[in-house]
Amino acid sequence: MSDLFDSYPYRDRFPVLRSLPTDGRPHDQVLAELEAMAHEEDAAWASGQCSGTIYHGDPEHYAFLGEAFTRFSHANALQRDMCPSATRFEGEILAMALDIFHADAVTDGKPAGLVTSGGTDSILHAMLCYREQASARGIARPTIVKPETAHPAFAKAAHLFGMGLRVLPVDPATTLVDPAAVAAAIDEDTAVVVASAGNYPYGSIDPIPAVAAVAAERGVGVHVDGCLGGFVLGFLDGAAHGIPPFDFRVPGVTSLSADTHKYGYGLKGTSTVLFRDIALRNRAYFFVPDWSGGKYFSPGMAGSRSVGLLAATWAAMVTLGRQGYAARASAIHETATAMQEAVRGIPALRLLGNSPFVVAFTSDDVDIYHVNDAMRGRGWRFNGLQYPNALHLAVTGPQLQHGVVARFATDLASAVEYAAAHRGKPAVSSALYGGVPGGFTPAAGIFITSAMTQMMDAQQSVPTP
């Protein structure tokens, strides 16, 4: 794995560009260079030892999506007269997503949605709509109420859109928000209440029917963040698996985000945000009718967008179909259950939350980051959590390969032995979203702001001559 602070990770093998090359390079040479990097980087997840990130995992599927993307990669979804296909793809992606999440059960609104560039973008659009709705009601500083476990994208929305953020603690035993606490937190400034299905840290599903009931009583809408779990949960038999209802069948759920670029198995760069009623969705619309460049109109925050991503997302959904998604969801659930069993079998470890697709665990005995260090040495890449320090693995396609669960159980048992033998010594890895493999801060679980800044600088730095 490359050093996170290194701005020039391939400097040993390829020249670092410090300016635009004068002469263009031949296609085959450029493609060979891309292939060399892609091939090595794919090896990081192909073994099935990497949490989340790569959701489908079959190279043939990605090659097919690439084909679909290629047909429309150059077309701009903002210029609809030239690409009626974009209108078709978007409309059908949304129709399929609304179908999965039971918008047919809605009797008190006209369901609608937006295709966005990712989960954060879907959440931002939803929060923008609630801010506009609240502003229209005369609320000066509309507030988002969210469980601590809900994604940082809600904090980002509050930051970007000048909204307040009220964060509710979750029950440490269940990792879930308490509907009574939600009820108590709602006040005259509340624009929206957030609940997750499931949340990122533990994959656990908030008690959405109860949360939506207390919110609805107070006239406040509920956004369900199904960015991660939506396209798994939507295909499992909830009653059989103990999954509470979370979608539009629940009265009071006014919007829901679900990422087509996660368990929707599309290419990176698309997500859906769905609304119980189109009037709320339309609050994301933006018009400038009196500009010299023409009457400008965009349905959301983006301007130009590639039709290729819409085509590939659509292609992913129609090739999988309900059967394809359901088969993968069951396999993921079975694999996660088997991995949870393996964790339960190790007395030093304790499972956190209850999820059909995330395996999250901590230890009251050893330093869990020592466990992570040892697992990294065996090629595993977990995501590190904090409060409490913990690890998680979101089960995706690559884990469905034969032998991965057995390897997980064996490696985990010896990693715990390693941790027991290293008590009192500093661990190498720490809690960093995205599970970047650590190594930059010796003190586990401590966020060092300057280290984070350095890492982002490294990602965005310009090589100077």
Ligand SMILES: *Cc1c(COP(=O)(O)O)cnc(C)c1O
């Ligand atoms: C990934 C994720 C998001 C944000 O999605 P991005 O696609 O990374 O922007 C939001 N909520 C949850 C629960 C997630 O796991």
